[in-house]
Amino acid sequence: MHELAVTESILSIANQAAEENQAAKVTDIYLVIGQLSSIVDDSVQFYWDHISQGTISEGAKLHFERRPAALHCKSCDTQYPLGEILQPCPRCQSADVFIESGEELLVDHIDILREEP
């Protein structure tokens, strides 16, 4: 449900970058979404289609790069995916682990068209 606020932020970041770069149009937006950020792609796309209308980013294609969450076991140095539910190290059963990745929530880059001179 907080995807609306997230989508508004994406639009604002893209529009600002487009203006700073004298873009006529934003064609593509590349997002990096970590598994732990609890963001639903379809929901962002739904809001995007509505709120981007009438802006320089209208019609831009959203690309979602999903980053799975990875855990790292401090006891035996095994790296393993978070999966559906948090679990201790599958190799040595230790709970002495840390989260290595999966919390990203970024606009990585956008593609723009410039006005013809």
Added chain:
Amino acid sequence: MPQRVEIVKKIMDTNDRLAQNNQATLDQNHVFGINIMASPGAGKTSVILETIKRLPAGIKLGVIEGDTAPVTIDADKIVAAGMPAVQINTGGDCHLDANMIEMALAELPLSDLDLIIVENVGNLICPAAFQLGTHANVLIASIPEGDDKPYKYPNIYRGLDVLIINKVDLTPYIDFRMDYFQQGVEMLNPGLKTFALSAKTGEGFDAWIAWLTGKVNAK
């Protein structure tokens, strides 16, 4: 040909910057702020009311209440306890954000206060994404919710400064494996400050009140 423009910007950047401003506002007024999150029914309001009752008399506090609908039950209870309260109606939104807190802070007599308690919307997913600018993120978990919550909602446990386990008086009646629960918490947030208590019996409140009083006095 489309041209690529590098951005690499956190999507939550604007909210995070507003949150920093809120924290600066609190710091200028020597106010300690806490953000209380929980699922619906974990006992946020009960813990807040019991906390108000037990804090040393000299500590003046204000409460910011987040609600999804324009009901004032929670805020009314706080005002009845003699504290200034601001109600934020999120209009169905599932979380508070830093902008809402900025507006609410403007309505409170900050220079007269020592502590602000923000009661977030009851939800374990969305509030985790929005920093508010408070000094401590506090989650109230409760025994009847079950011992699997850290495993199912890892994200909210990641950003916590304090964990309160409420309704410990129900432990004899519910299959809640404290070891299993705390193992999950430890995997996500090693060394997290944890208080087990009951808003109904008052058990365990002394340690929580001592911690909070220490933080408020240090501001």
